[in-house]
Amino acid sequence: xxxxxxxxxxxxxxxxxxxxxxxxxxxxxxxxxxxxxxxxxxxxxxxxxxxxxxxxxxxxxxxxxxxxxxxxxxxxxxxxxxxxxxxxxxxxxxxxxxxxxxxxxxxxxxxxxxxxxxxxxxxxxxxxxxxxxxxxxxxxxxxxxxxxxxxxxxxxxxxxxxxxxxxxxxxxxxxxxxxxxxxxxxxxxxxxxxxxxxxxxxxxxxxxxxxxxxxxxxxxxxxxxxxxxxxxxxxxxxxxxxxxxxxxxxxxxxxxxxxxxxxxxxxxxxxxxxxxxxxxxxxxxxxxxxxxxxxxxxxxxxxxxxxxxxxxxxxxxxxxxxxxxxxxxxxxxxxxxxxxxxxxxxxxxxxxxxxxxxxxxxxxxxxxxxxxxxxxxxxxxxxxxxxxxxxxxxxxxxxxxxxxxxxxx
Numbered sequence: 001x002x003x004x005x006x007x008x009x010x011x012x013x014x015x016x017x018x019x020x021x022x023x024x025x026x027x028x029x030x031x032x033x034x035x036x037x038x039x040x041x042x043x044x045x046x047x048x049x050x051x052x053x054x055x056x057x058x059x060x061x062x063x064x065x066x067x068x069x070x071x072x073x074x075x076x077x078x079x080x081x082x083x084x085x086x087x088x089x090x091x092x093x094x095x096x097x098x099x100x101x102x103x104x105x106x107x108x109x110x111x112x113x114x115x116x117x118x119x120x121x122x123x124x125x126x127x128x129x130x131x132x133x134x135x136x137x138x139x140x141x142x143x144x145x146x147x148x149x150x151x152x153x154x155x156x157x158x159x160x161x162x163x164x165x166x167x168x169x170x171x172x173x174x175x176x177x178x179x180x181x182x183x184x185x186x187x188x189x190x191x192x193x194x195x196x197x198x199x200x201x202x203x204x205x206x207x208x209x210x211x212x213x214x215x216x217x218x219x220x221x222x223x224x225x226x227x228x229x230x231x232x233x234x235x236x237x238x239x240x241x242x243x244x245x246x247x248x249x250x251x252x253x254x255x256x257x258x259x260x261x262x263x264x265x266x267x268x269x270x271x272x273x274x275x276x277x278x279x280x281x282x283x284x285x286x287x288x289x290x291x292x293x294x295x296x297x298x299x300x301x302x303x304x305x306x307x308x309x310x311x312x313x314x315x316x317x318x319x320x321x322x323x324x325x326x327x328x329x330x331x332x333x334x335x336x337x338x339x340x341x342x343x344x345x346x347x348x349x350x351x352x353x354x355x356x357x358x359x360x361x362x363x364x365x366x367x368x369x370x371x372x373x374x375x376x377x378x379x380x381x382x383x384x385x386x387x388x389x390x391x392x393x394x395x396x397x398x399x400x401x402x403x404x405x406x407x408x409x
Contacts, residue, residue, distance in 0.1 A: 025049065025056035025122060026101030029109040030091035032063040035072055037111035037222065042076040044115035045107075052119060060109070061095025063087070089190070089197025096185055104185065108176040110222035112145060120215040121179035130184035130210040133170045133202065134177035134217025145219045158240060162199065165247040168206040170214060174198050177217045184210055196242040203246050207318050245307075246317070252304035259297025266290025267379075271372060284371045291379040298383060302390045309397045335391025342384030349377030 027045040031038060042058050049056040058078040062070045063086060073080050083094045092106055103125045107113045113134075124132040141151060159173045178201070180188075188204045190197060205212055244251045269275055270287035311317040353373045 023055055023057055023100040024102050025054050025118075026096075026099035026104045027056065027058045027115065027118070028061065028092060028095045028099055028104055028106045029058070029078075030061045030063065030088055030095065030106075031065060031069050031073070031109045032091070033065045033067045033069060034109040035065070035067040035069045038069050038109045039072050039076045040111060041107070041109045041113075041115055042073060042078045045118075046077055048116050048118050051116075052122075054122065056101060057099070059095045059099045061091035061093075063091040085193055087193035087197070088195050089200070090193040092197060093190060093193070099182070101182065103179060103181055105179040106177070108222075112220050112222040113177045114218060114220070117218070118179075121177075124213045124215060125179055125181060128211060129213040130181050131201070131205040131212045132179040133172060133212065133214045134175040135170075135172040135214045136175055136217050136219040137172055138214070139216030139218040141219045142221060144221045158199070158243070161240065161243055162202065165243055165250050166203055166206045168202055169212055170202050170206075172214070172217075173202050175217055180205075192242065194238060196238045199242050200246075203243070246311075248304040248307040248311070252300045252307060256297045256300025256302075256304060259293050259300060261297075263290045263292070263294030263297060267294065267376075271376070284375070287372065288375050291375055295379060295382050295386070299386060302386070302394075305394065306390075306397065309394065313397065332391050332395040335394070336388055339384045339387030339391060342380050342387060344384075346377045346381035346384060349373055349380065353377060 027049075029038070029041060029045075034041075038060070042060070045058045048054070058076075060069075060073040060078045060080045061083050062073070062080055063083050070080050070082070079098070081095045081098045083091050085094070096104055096106070103122065105118050105121050107115060121132045121134070136146070146155075155172065155174055159171055162168055162173045163171070176198070180201070184205065187208055187210075188201060190200055190204065192200045202212075267287060267290045270282060270284070270290065274281060274283040276282070305323075308317065308320065308323060312319055312323070353370060356370060356373070
């Protein structure tokens with residue numbers, strides 16, 4: 001995203017109040033064909049600045065409007081930033097880069113938020129809060145302002161998932177009205193360009209242990225005659241996908257541990273012999289699936305480590321002290337040793353199976369008995385190979401992490 005920043009350009013370096021170099025508040029509005037409501041939003045924001053004596057400006061991030069929105073914004077007294085990179089997040093990101101305020105409030109330009117009611121956001125930021133979220137469920141949602149599937153399914157579920165994954169205090173992850181300090185914006189180093197930008201801001205602020213507050217925000221029906229840009233199912237999936245990708249623990253680690261536990265219990269129970277539970281008979285074939293489940297879980301657990309290391313290396317997640325302590329004990333050499341030990345155990349089991357077969361002149365065997373040995377030997381060999389390859393790959397990732405740290409110094 002940062003490589004594309006030259007595609008954003010200021011087309012009007014005008015201020016909507018305040019003096020150059022001494023701007024306290026920038027009101028940023030993403031815009032894509034909002035000619036019906038944009039002027040009203042800008043005038044309300046300017047009215048708020050004047051009424052409360054706040055030195056500020058209004059910055060519109062125009063995302064390629066073709067309905068005259070850019071000209072309307074200029075006439076209304078806003079500074080317009082042309083953003084060639086498409087997407088809700090891109091419009092906010094590049095407009096905020098050009099904002100001069102110490103504090104920034106972002107709000108949709110569709111008339112659904114009252115820009116005369118920004119004082120609670122500004123007060124919280126003056127108190128030291130680095131991210132101030134609007135909460136529509138506290139402030140009130142007017143009839144017709146939010147589709148029922150967003151109000152009762154999408155927003156509550158995604159917000160609860162976000163709080164569960166990241167222990168965040170915010171209860172309305174997707175409110176389009178929010179404030180943050182310019183310093184917090186730089187520290188968050190946001191990357192996404194689409195609607196998931198809203199979730200990324202909350203997640204990264206939480207991971208960076210920023211002070212987050214919530215204030216009530218009222219949601220009104222938007223003033224446009226056309227359908228909104230939001231696509232509930234598609235954008236909801238993008239938000240959920242982002243939350244999962246930013247949380248390797250919930251995406252890989254916890255499911256992997258559950259699979260390993262379930263599979264290991266199955267192998268342990270079926271190793272001595274078949275088991276009958278009521279009318280259900282579990283035999284060697286079930287044991288094979290149990291071993292496969294354990295292997296899949298083990299791979300998921302290692303993927304959680306890979307993802308975490310890669311995300312830290314790329315700056316998507318902050319460093320994790322627990323991971324650092326883990327790598328003091330788990331090294332390439334220890335991983336290779338464990339992997340080769342598992343492969344030797346597999347070889348021993350295979351030799352035992354071959355000798356068992358040889359003692360019967362390589363003739364027909366009791367498949368149930370010998371299969372248990374073969375399954376364990378094959379399963380142990382698979383785990384050994386996975387451990388060796390995973391250790392080598394993790395070592396490569398570790399080299400990358402160290403190189404990045406050295407460059408940063």
